[in-house]
Amino acid sequence: MFEISGVGIVAAFLGGAISFLSPCVLPLAPGYVSYIAGQPAAKAGATRSFAERARSVVLSLWFVLGFSTVFVALGAGASLLGGMLLRWKYELGLAGGVLIVLFGLVMMGAIKIPAMMRDTRPDVKVDGGSAVGAYLLGLAFAFGWTPCIGPVLGSILAVTATSGADGMALLAIYSAGLGLPFLIIALFTNEIAGRLKRIGAAGRWLYRISGGLMVLMGIGVMTGQISRLAFWLLETFPALGTIG
Template sequence: MFDVSSLGVIAALLAGTISFVSPCVLPLVPGYVSYIAGHTGVTGAERSRRNAVWLSFCFVLGFSTIFMALGASATALGQSLFRWRFELNLIGGAVVILFGLFMLGAARIQTMERDLRFNLDLPGGQPVAAYVLGLAFGFG
């Protein structure tokens, strides 16, 4: 009835649908859609469907850029660091312990108490803004 490849596609589609309707993502959708389209939809300002589709494509392109870059770099980095797996496991364990001590307040690390933010003033309804928003969504 189903071969293995179609079963994988169905599983990926189902997983994507479940992650989209999760409580972490679904409440963000109206804000993202209105920012990408450049209006809230309540104001009565009508944009062409073609413009909305184009801006949505730019958002998806930004989102996809992050996932392709992270996937390719993680694969390449993982293959190049494989020979130091044992040492990296020890270092990773020490970092996790250090993070735990930091969260408990037992260790103060000034570098970890910094806040770095990018304040971009990109108006909605622009292809660049939609792409950057897709990048931010992918990183998030």
């Protein structure tokens, strides 16, 4: 495994945060958090006690650990696949670059792939309000969200398989980026409920801009110039070199 650079760590974390802004995650997040905590649906202006907030955060953390388990396992699989196919590194780079460009175009809205515009929520009979239930729901919804957050998640898996990066570490960082907004919502559910539309509008633009950056990254992977981009980022933002 190659060591993950500071650029890779930041990119994976931001990738998780951007996935949270996808149309099938952000609008539903407060409802998920309320159900996981076994609390009433979020209402703008309503107040919660410190104990209710703390319980919501703790149970949401179990939920985050649930979907993180699935994503880290996917990262391990991508690393294993990349190691097995290392002799075709050049061909894998081309294929991975094409996939990343495709995912970026989907995020920009330039092309539409119906399978990536929806989530498939499994009908899991688990009551909210327990750590075990929250973890199981995290496992289940990881698979349900995968089609919708596929562009970013798929790009990280493609980079892992084609570069030999540590997929488990990258996907753990990605999961942290996706999970942190859930914990913030768990802490400030009612305060955020009234601002969700504005957050969603800004998030959609950020999502599209990120898609454009992914197109450039995919081209860099295909042409072998992605390393130059990483070096440029390190020269421009030296602090990235201290991460990791």
